[in-house]
Amino acid sequence: MEFLSWNVENHVATVTLNRPPANALARGVILEVNSLLDEVEHDENVRVILLKGEGRFFSAGADIKEFTTVTSGEEFSKLASSGQTIFERVETFPKPVIAAIHGAALGGGLELAMSCHIRLVAENAKLGLPELQLGLIPGFAGTQRLPRYVGFAKAAEMLLTSEPISGKDAAAFGLANHAYPEEELFEKAGELANKIATKSPVAVKAALEMLQFVKTSSYHEGVKAEANAFGTVFVSEDAKEGISAFIEKRQPVFKGK
Numbered sequence: 001m002e003f004l005s006w007n008v009e010n011h012v013a014t015v016t017l018n019r020p021p022a023n024a025l026a027r028g029v030i031l032e033v034n035s036l037l038d039e040v041e042h043d044e045n046v047r048v049i050l051l052k053g054e055g056r057f058f059s060a061g062a063d064i065k066e067f068t069t070v071t072s073g074e075e076f077s078k079l080a081s082s083g084q085t086i087f088e089r090v091e092t093f094p095k096p097v098i099a100a101i102h103g104a105a106l107g108g109g110l111e112l113a114m115s116c117h118i119r120l121v122a123e124n125a126k127l128g129l130p131e132l133q134l135g136l137i138p139g140f141a142g143t144q145r146l147p148r149y150v151g152f153a154k155a156a157e158m159l160l161t162s163e164p165i166s167g168k169d170a171a172a173f174g175l176a177n178h179a180y181p182e183e184e185l186f187e188k189a190g191e192l193a194n195k196i197a198t199k200s201p202v203a204v205k206a207a208l209e210m211l212q213f214v215k216t217s218s219y220h221e222g223v224k225a226e227a228n229a230f231g232t233v234f235v236s237e238d239a240k241e242g243i244s245a246f247i248e249k250r251q252p253v254f255k256g257k
């Protein structure tokens with residue numbers, strides 16, 4: 001694998017996203033997440049997966065620079081659907097997946113983290129869905145998962161302002177299970193993963209399966225609508241402006257077209 005490395009110790013597979021400088025989730029990275037799941041799903045030595053990022057961030061989201069290579073709304077909808085499918089596999093995976101988030105989990109990075117079963121964060125991390133700043137919307141089920149954790153009003157504020165919240169606030173709002181000083185994060189995450197790894201894999205699998213019943217049919221309709229809207233919004237002039245503004249390191253000027 002090019003962008004993920006992993007090692008197994010005490011039945012815990014620690015998986016590291018490694019795509020400098022921001023662990024942006026280019027298509028290839030998301031496909032590798034899927035391949036990683038293929039590798040560990042039937043490996044009896046792996047009971048828990050702990051996901052983290054190398055460098056300054058967990059992940060700054062989808063690769064904005066890669067967006068400039070996609071042209072049609074249909075292609076963007078497909079990109080969103082395939083990401084949604086892989087993140088859904090994370091959420092329905094029969095082994096617990098824990099995200100340890102330092103630095104930032106933004107856009108697709110937060111969407112990946114929200115598909116994990118448990119999130120531990122550094123107090124000073126930034127968590128958010130800033131897609132509207134780019135003239136876009138989230139496309140990897142973020143519009144559906146975020147309100148499930150933080151409630152409608154906070155999700156609306158986070159989406160509509162594009163402003164991230166701190167790890168400390170993420171724990172207070174229920175987006176993260178716990179927040180720790182950054183220097184303690186990975187040790188605490190390892191302890192939690194080791195604790196879960198001592199449980200019966202049969203019972204753990206059943207518990208995870210039962211938790212999936214909280215999803216409603218409107219959730220599944222919502223992610224489908226999100227992928228379609230992602231494609232429609234992406235071919236707007238405002239999206240071109242938002243993406244160019246990010247790359248040119250300036251503020252976007254949106255015209256409503």
Ligand SMILES: C/C=C/C(=O)SCCNC(=O)CCNC(=O)[C@H](O)C(C)(C)COP(=O)(O)OP(=O)(O)OC[C@H]1O[C@@H](n2cnc3c(N)ncnc32)[C@H](O)[C@@H]1OP(=O)(O)O
Nearest residue numbers: 021022024060061062063064065106107108130138139140
């Ligand atoms: C369906 C899903 C859709 C999406 O996920 S859309 C993407 C949503 N994500 C974002 O909008 C986040 C964008 N990034 C940022 O806001 C900032 O960056 C950070 C807060 C993560 C970090 O800020 P700072 O510490 O000032 O560093 P820096 O100089 O902005 O970034 C370091 C390098 O990382 C590249 N980078 C950051 N995020 C992305 C990204 N999402 N896609 C591609 N590249 C990214 C930058 O361009 C730059 O690179 P260079 O040093 O070559 O200028």
